[in-house]
Amino acid sequence: MIWLTWRQHRRQALFTLAGLAVLAAVLVPTGLAMRNRFADLGGPECVRQLARSELAPGVVESCNRAFDQFSNQYGTLNLVGVLFLVLPLLVGLFWGAPLVAREVEQGTHRLVWTQGVSRRRWAVVKFGLVGAGATVVAAGYGLGMSWWLTPLTQAERQGRFDVIFFDMQGLVPVGYTVLAVALGIFAGTLWPRMLPAMGATLAGFLGLRIALAEFARPHYMAARTRTYPVESDTPLPHRMHGDWVLSSGVRDAEGNMVAANAQIACPPGATGPGGGRCGAELGLQPGAYNWQLYQPADRYWAFQYIETGIFLALAALLLLLAVRRIRRIA
Numbered sequence: 069m070i071w072l073t074w075r076q077h078r079r080q081a082l083f084t085l086a087g088l089a090v091l092a093a094v095l096v097p098t099g100l101a102m103r104n105r106f107a108d109l110g111g112p113e114c115v116r117q118l119a120r121s122e123l124a125p126g127v128v129e130s131c132n133r134a135f136d137q138f139s140n141q142y143g144t145l146n147l148v149g150v151l152f153l154v155l156p157l158l159v160g161l162f163w164g165a166p167l168v169a170r171e172v173e174q175g176t177h178r179l180v181w182t183q184g185v186s187r188r189r190w191a192v193v194k195f196g197l198v199g200a201g202a203t204v205v206a207a208g209y210g211l212g213m214s215w216w217l218t219p220l221t222q223a224e225r226q227g228r229f230d231v232i233f234f235d236m237q238g239l240v241p242v243g244y245t246v247l248a249v250a251l252g253i254f255a256g257t258l259w260p261r262m263l264p265a266m267g268a269t270l271a272g273f274l275g276l277r278i279a280l281a282e283f284a285r286p287h288y289m290a291a292r293t294r295t296y297p298v299e300s301d302t303p304l305p306h307r308m309h310g311d312w313v314l315s316s317g318v319r320d321a322e323g324n325m326v327a328a329n330a331q332i333a334c335p336p337g338a339t340g341p342g343g344g345r346c347g348a349e350l351g352l353q354p355g356a357y358n359w360q361l362y363q364p365a366d367r368y369w370a371f372q373y374i375e376t377g378i379f380l381a382l383a384a385l386l387l388l389l390a391v392r393r394i395r396r397i398a
Contacts, residue, residue, distance in 0.1 A: 080162055080163055081201060084159070084163075084201075084205055088205065088208060088209070091152070091209070091212065092212065095212055095213070095215075095216045098145065098216070099215060099216040102142050102145075102216075102219045102220065103218070103219055105138065105141065105142070105219075106138055106219040106222070106223070109134040109137060109138055110130075110131075110134055111134055111135070111138060111219065111222060111223065112222075114127075114130075114131035114134055114135070115222050117131065118131060135222075135223040135224075138219065138223045139220075139223050139224070142219070142220065143220075145220065150232060152209070152213065152236055153232070153235055153236060155209060155241070155245075156206065156241055156244035156245040156247075156248045156273075157244075157248055157269075157270065157273050157274070159202050159205065159206070159245050159248055159249060160245070160247075160248025160249050160251055160252045160269050160273055161248075161252065161266050161269055161270065163198055163201075163202055163249055163252065164198070164202075164248060164249035164250065164251065164252020164253050164255075164256075164269060165252035165253075165255060165256055165262065165265040165266045165269045166252075166256070166262060166265075167194060167195070167198060167249075167252065167253050167256060168253055168256030168257050168260065168265075168390070168394070169255070169256030169259070169260050169261055169262050169264075169265035169266075170256075170262055172256070172260035172261075173260060173261050173262055187394050187395060188391065188394075190394075191390070191391050191394050192391075195253060195387055195390070195391075198249060199246060199249055199250070199387075202245050202246060202249045203242055203245070203246060205245065206241045206242040206244070206245035206246070207241075207242055209241050209245075210236075210237055210238055210239060210240070210241035210242060213236045213237040213241070214237035214238055217233055217236065217237050220233070221233050227310040227365060227368075228310070228365075228368050229310075229311070229312035229363065229365070229368060229371075231281060234285075234368075234371070234372075235277075235281070238368075238369070238372045239372045239373065239376040240372055240375050240376050240379070242376060242380075243375060243376035243377070243378070243379030243380050243383075244273075244277070244379060246379065246380055246383045247273070247276070247379040247380070247382055247383040247386075248269065248273050249383070250382070250383035250384075250386040250387050250390070251268075251269050251272050251273055251276075251383075251386055252265060252266070252269040253386070253387065253390045254386040254387070254389055254390040254393070255268035255269050255272070256390075257389075257390045257393035257394055258393065276379075276382070280375065280378065284378075285371065285375065286312075286314050286363070288370070288371050288374045288375070289363065289367060289370065289371070289374075291314055291361050291362060291363055292361075292362060292363070292364060293359065293360065293361055293362075294359075294360045294362060295319075295357050295358065295359050295360075296357065296358050297357050297358070298318065298332050298333070298334055298352060298356050298357060298358060299334045299335070310365030311362045311363065311364055311365050312362060312363040312365075313360050313361070313362045314361045314362060314363065315328075315329075315360070315361040316328075316329060316330070316331055316358070316359065316360045316361070317329060317330060317331075317358075317359055318330055318331070318332055318352065318356055318357070318358055318359065319356065319357060319358075319359045320352075320353055320355065320356050321353065321354065321355025321356065321357075325359075326351075326352070326356065331358045331360075332352070332358065333358075
């Protein structure tokens with residue numbers, strides 16, 4: 069069974085290895101160039117200093133300039149990175165969906181099952197080998213993207229929690245890929261034809277990814293709140309460097325929201341164009357403060373573990389259901 073499975077899927081494996089080689093040829097030179105440029109601008113030192121609770125005067129302004137300069141030069145590479153978000157889906161479409169659907173569509177499953185190979189053994193071997201291969205591919209992809217994205221995430225305001233950055237690196241590509249393969253296999257047991265199975269895999273995978281990212285991910289752990297005065301001598305942008313800000317605004321002294329999705333920083337004693345105090349000229353009463361609901365940057369790996377675990381659990385359930393469904397295939 070192992071030899072037969074390899075013979076049947078060696079073409080997908082070779083194409084996947086070729087794709088990874090092309091990916092490496094793109095990531096390695098651009099990644100080295102980004103790291104060198106980030107180091108030349110003093111980015112690593114800025115990251116270390118911004119992690120401190122007390123900052124030397126002028127550090128935030130100079131680091132903001134360095135990060136902005138780096139983003140202006142390499143920020144467009146984010147668009148290239150978006151293309152890599154579809155890799156787990158492609159593995160599900162071309163590895164998972166054909167696994168059962170193609171066998172049934174071509175009738176080759178009957179030959180195997182009449183040669184003394186039980187349906188359960190057939191499913192365990194095929195699902196296990198293909199799933200193991202997909203996991204290795206996803207792990208390599210996730211580690212490579214983590215290395216490549218490091219300078220870009222450090223230069224961004226929300227860093228690795230950014231919806232694109234989070235999905236492309238770390239452990240979650242493994243969860244996404246295994247789920248896509250499992251979804252393709254299960255779809256093939258429900259609709260044992262290639263095109264319907266691939267269509268169901270596409271719709272189900274995108275639906276799960278979007279639903280989890282939009283509605284579940286912000287609530288994996290209880291969010292924290294942060295407040296700081298309107299009048300402050302520390303600029304806003306990197307006050308929360310690396311944190312995932314879920315909501316923000318300006319509240320009055322009684323806690324009522326007076327300006328949603330806004331943050332105001334007035335240097336102490338600063339006056340507005342009319343000569344009055346900065347906050348007062350903006351319509352703020354004494355005691356107004358900035359407010360944020362956020363997930364701390366140090367929860368990144370906890371969120372990675374949680375989301376990967378959710379997708380792996382869903383994949384295990386789908387594979388169990390697929391094994392049960394195989395018993396009913398004529």
